[in-house]
Amino acid sequence: MFKISKRMVIAAGLSAALVACGDAPVGDPAGRVEAYLQARVKGDVNRMIALSCAAWEPNARLEATSIQGRSPALESLACSTSTTEGDTAFVSCTGKIVTSYDGERREFDLAERQFRVVQEGGEWRMCGYR
Numbered sequence: 001m002f003k004i005s006k007r008m009v010i011a012a013g014l015s016a017a018l019v020a021c022g023d024a025p026v027g028d029p030a031g032r033v034e035a036y037l038q039a040r041v042k043g044d045v046n047r048m049i050a051l052s053c054a055a056w057e058p059n060a061r062l063e064a065t066s067i068q069g070r071s072p073a074l075e076s077l078a079c080s081t082s083t084t085e086g087d088t089a090f091v092s093c094t095g096k097i098v099t100s101y102d103g104e105r106r107e108f109d110l111a112e113r114q115f116r117v118v119q120e121g122g123e124w125r126m127c128g129y130r
Contacts, residue, residue: 029089029117029124030079036126037079037110040064041072041097053120053127060126070099070106077110087119090130 032051039047040063048060077095084090093110100106116128 026123029081029084030091030093032117032124033079033091033093033115033126034077036060036115037074037077037093037097040067041074043068043072048126051126053118053125056125056127059128067097067099070101072097072099074098079110079115081117082114088127089117089124091115091117 036048036051039045039051043064045061045064048064049057052060075096075098077093079091079093082090082092092114095110097108097110098105099108114130115126116130117124118127119125120127
């Protein structure tokens with residue numbers, strides 16, 4: 001008679017878990033949005049593009065240049081995934097992007113819209129707003 005050991009059961013469980021995780025996109029949607037926003041205030045266009053879906057790349061370039069030379073900074077950034085619908089997640093953030101230009105301070109409240117994040121190329125990627 002075939003006898004199953006505890007080690008075999010544990011190994012089978014771990015193998016099944018690894019196979020199941022193989023299809024999961026890399027990264028957390030909220031973490032990806034935070035990384036995108038951090039790259040934005042640093043003016044790191046290449047990082048913004050790497051974190052964007054293909055369709056959003058031109059917008060990422062525009063967003064990067066829109067605050068250049070305005071001393072951008074993030075204040076109290078915190079993001080969380082609010083909903084996931086298939087291969088799309090929506091992320092809500094709190095905090096602000098603050099800019100300063102010619103003595104004028106402007107604040108952009110991140111809570112005013114949700115960030116749309118999609119699964120593309122095995123990763124979660126920033127892909128617009130809702």
